[in-house]
Amino acid sequence: MDLNVAGLLCYLAGIITGIIFFVIEKDSRFVRFHALQSIFTFLGIFVISMILAFIPIIGWMLSLILYPLTLILWIILMINAYRGHYFKLPIIGDMA
Numbered sequence: 001m002d003l004n005v006a007g008l009l010c011y012l013a014g015i016i017t018g019i020i021f022f023v024i025e026k027d028s029r030f031v032r033f034h035a036l037q038s039i040f041t042f043l044g045i046f047v048i049s050m051i052l053a054f055i056p057i058i059g060w061m062l063s064l065i066l067y068p069l070t071l072i073l074w075i076i077l078m079i080n081a082y083r084g085h086y087f088k089l090p091i092i093g094d095m096a
Contacts (some may be wrong), residue, residue, distance in 0.1 A: 003030050007019040007081030011074060014042035034081045036096035041077070041089060046069050 007030055018038030025031040026047045048066065052059035080087035088094065 001053045003028055004082050004084045006031045007034040007080045007084075010038045011081060014074075015039055015046070018042065030084070030086070033086060033096050034077075037077070037089060037092055040054070040092045040095055044092065 006021060006025065008016070010018050010031065011034065015038070018035045020035075021031055022035035022039065025035065045066070049063065052063045052066065055062075071092065077089075086093075088096075
């Protein structure tokens with residue numbers, strides 16, 4: 001499998017494919033970077049979503065903003081991985 005396709009697939013199902021590619025791919029720094037960034041990014045979004053779920057009214061409204069932004073981020077990350085770029089998100093990209 002091409003590395004750019006593997007990088008894209010790291011983001012396809014968020015945390016799940018991130019973990020799968022992190023465990024499977026031992027040689028490619030590129031794929032491991034995108035796998036870790038996928039894990040950290042979508043784990044962070046999941047935690048934020050859970051916190052917002054417990055906040056009455058405002059949490060629901062903030063979730064309406066979070067979900068479209070998550071979709072846009074997801075698309076940007078997949079496109080950049082497919083193009084072969086190390087697109088580093090602030091803070092999370094340094095951890096990956």
